Amino acid sequence: MKKIRIGSGAGYAGDRLKPALDLIEKGDLDYICFEGLAERTIALAQQAKKVNPDLGYNELLLYRMEKVLPLAHRHRTKVITNMGAANPVAACREIAKLATSLGLQDLKIAAVTGDDCTAIISDYWDSPILETGDPLGTLAERIVSANAYLGSEGIVEALKNGADIVVTGRVADPSLFLAPMLFEFGWDDTQLDKMGTGTLVGHLLECAGQVTGGYFADPGKKEVPDLWNLGFPYVEIAENGEGYISKLTAAGGMVTPATCTEQLLYEIHDPKHYITPDCVADFSKVTFIQSAKDQVRFAGATAQAATSTFKVSVGYSDGFIGEGEISYGGANCYQRALLAQQVVEKRLAQFPHRFSDLRTELIGVNALLERPLGAAEPNEVRLRVAAKTTLREHALLLANEVETLYTNGPAGGGGASKKVSEVLAIASILIPKSAIRINIQYLNV
Amino acid sequence: MKLWDIAHARTGDKGNISNISLIAYEARDYELIREKVTAESVKEWFGPQIKGAVQRFEIPQLNALNFVMYEALAGGVTRSTALDKHGKTLGAYLLEMPIE
Numbered sequence: 001m002k003k004i005r006i007g008s009g010a011g012y013a014g015d016r017l018k019p020a021l022d023l024i025e026k027g028d029l030d031y032i033c034f035e036g037l038a039e040r041t042i043a044l045a046q047q048a049k050k051v052n053p054d055l056g057y058n059e060l061l062l063y064r065m066e067k068v069l070p071l072a073h074r075h076r077t078k079v080i081t082n083m084g085a086a087n088p089v090a091a092c093r094e095i096a097k098l099a100t101s102l103g104l105q106d107l108k109i110a111a112v113t114g115d116d117c118t119a120i121i122s123d124y125w126d127s128p129i130l131e132t133g134d135p136l137g138t139l140a141e142r143i144v145s146a147n148a149y150l151g152s153e154g155i156v157e158a159l160k161n162g163a164d165i166v167v168t169g170r171v172a173d174p175s176l177f178l179a180p181m182l183f184e185f186g187w188d189d190t191q192l193d194k195m196g197t198g199t200l201v202g203h204l205l206e207c208a209g210q211v212t213g214g215y216f217a218d219p220g221k222k223e224v225p226d227l228w229n230l231g232f233p234y235v236e237i238a239e240n241g242e243g244y245i246s247k248l249t250a251a252g253g254m255v256t257p258a259t260c261t262e263q264l265l266y267e268i269h270d271p272k273h274y275i276t277p278d279c280v281a282d283f284s285k286v287t288f289i290q291s292a293k294d295q296v297r298f299a300g301a302t303a304q305a306a307t308s309t310f311k312v313s314v315g316y317s318d319g320f321i322g323e324g325e326i327s328y329g330g331a332n333c334y335q336r337a338l339l340a341q342q343v344v345e346k347r348l349a350q351f352p353h354r355f356s357d358l359r360t361e362l363i364g365v366n367a368l369l370e371r372p373l374g375a376a377e378p379n380e381v382r383l384r385v386a387a388k389t390t391l392r393e394h395a396l397l398l399a400n401e402v403e404t405l406y407t408n409g410p411a412g413g414g415g416a417s418k419k420v421s422e423v424l425a426i427a428s429i430l431i432p433k434s435a436i437r438i439n440i441q442y443l444n445v
Numbered sequence: 446m447k448l449w450d451i452a453h454a455r456t457g458d459k460g461n462i463s464n465i466s467l468i469a470y471e472a473r474d475y476e477l478i479r480e481k482v483t484a485e486s487v488k489e490w491f492g493p494q495i496k497g498a499v500q501r502f503e504i505p506q507l508n509a510l511n512f513v514m515y516e517a518l519a520g521g522v523t524r525s526t527a528l529d530k531h532g533k534t535l536g537a538y539l540l541e542m543p544i545e
Contacts, residue, residue, distance in 0.1 A: 039522070130460075131460045131461060221449065222453060257507075261507045262453065262466060263455075264507070265466035265468075265509060265511045267459055268511065269462070269500075269513045286504075287507070318523075318524050321526055357519065361528070367527075369534070371492060371493070371494075387526055388524075388526055424523065425520075425523040425524040426460075426523045428460070
């Protein structure tokens with residue numbers, strides 16, 4: 001029976017590269033997928049493209065491809081990535097140039113577009129924002145981008161047309177991995193067990209090291225061998241949907257039912273209804289069996305038919321965040337930090353403008369979880385103050401108000417830092433699939 | 446005994462919603478966590494952190510529960526002023542819950 005191997009090359013845009021290179025070299029892969037497009041990254045990329053129409057793809061894309069392309073070419077591994085971000089076409093052009101300069105030949109590179117729906121977003125002012133229920137039109141003046149989460153369809157077509165490298169913009173993470181299974185095995189969306197299984201494979205692989213022992217270790221309880229050398233996962237799957245997930249023997253980390261179960265439920269709400277553009281996956285009956293060391297067989301996934309809508313991520317300007325921090329240590333540091341906190345709060349209250357979502361908290365005491373202050377006496381503690389503002393200069397004033405504690409606050413404040421960031425927030429709406437047209441462009445090297 | 450002794454957890458985020466999986470190491474402890482760690486007890490445990498409802502899903506064959514916590518992330522990763530905007534650290538706080 002036909003089998004393929006799909007590897008995971010990145011779980012987010014800035015991920016480590018070496019584990020991906022090791023997988024291509026020693027994993028006998030047919031495909032490797034690089035997921036590198038967080039929810040708001042594409043909104044930032046759209047802004048970059050507005051400034052320079054040749055930009056807007058992931059800034060680490062060429063750094064990765066310079067190392068990946070020669071290996072993938074030698075081992076006949078096809079590459080799929082959403083790191084085209086806001087500009088898959090420009091990304092393909094740059095990859096083609098890079099391939100040529102590396103002396104590679106016989107490569108077909110595809111750019112899948114159609115996810116950008118900024119131009120038609122004004123048709124949907126009445127659509128409710130999924131996060132708040134307000135009509136999208138309430139954000140009209142502040143919108144900077146709108147991108148639909150596409151499914152596997154465009155990638156499958158590119159593979160059918162012989163693409164070796166497929167670069168997309170916004171595509172749902174599991175769909176990047178599902179596409180090669182649909183193409184290689186001829187599965188279609190009426191085969192619901194297969195759609196569910198392929199989506200399960202995508203979901204397990206999409207965060208790379210998070211299923212091989214990353215984001216897992218807890219000393220004394222969950223020991224992960226050689227975490228420093230954490231390897232990335234691959235799946236071997238057969239045409240009938242049977243398969244397993246594993247990693248390279250030489251790499252650090254581990255693959256067990258426990259690592260797989262944590263990743264299965266990661267960012268999932270109702271396991272019976274995991275909505276993707278390709279199907280509504282049902283993971284509620286999934287089982288994991290350890291079939292060998294660092295090898296786990298999966299079964300039991302299924303799906304319901306896909307919905308008739310795409311989810312669209314709408315990026316909008318939401319003001320600025322100003323942040324300031326300063327540390328206190330040694331004798332009575334906790335009381336000095338509490339005094340510093342009161343001082344800043346009083347000074348901020350003197351400003352004529354409003355700071356919203358104001359937080360004054362003590363790192364090491366109550367910054368990660370909202371809870372009452374206890375009778376702590378830590379060795380050191382760091383005051384953190386943050387709030388949102390409409391104007392950049394107000395955010396800077398807030399950040400500065402913490403720095404002034406050096407000479408205007410309690411004794412012995414040190415290591416002050418300040419930061420102002422622009423907030424590009426995300427709202428989601430649903431639009432009919434019929435409103436989107438997928439395009440594919442090819443380049444040959 | 447606390448949950449950490451018998452179960453592990455992973456936290457994820459979607460917008461302003463946080464989800465925490467709670468997985469018993471041993472099948473024999475699954476019934477205990479299913480009985481004691483309810484949507485209500487999780488909501489109470491986190492106190493002011495979670496402004497909305499808590500929903501629980503059961504995945505018995507994996508000895509796992511999944512808690513979905515609404516309005517738990519001060520607006521969510523793209524707009525929150527929190528230090529841990531994803532709420533990635535929340536799962537470990539759940540594991541501090543005492544259980545007998």
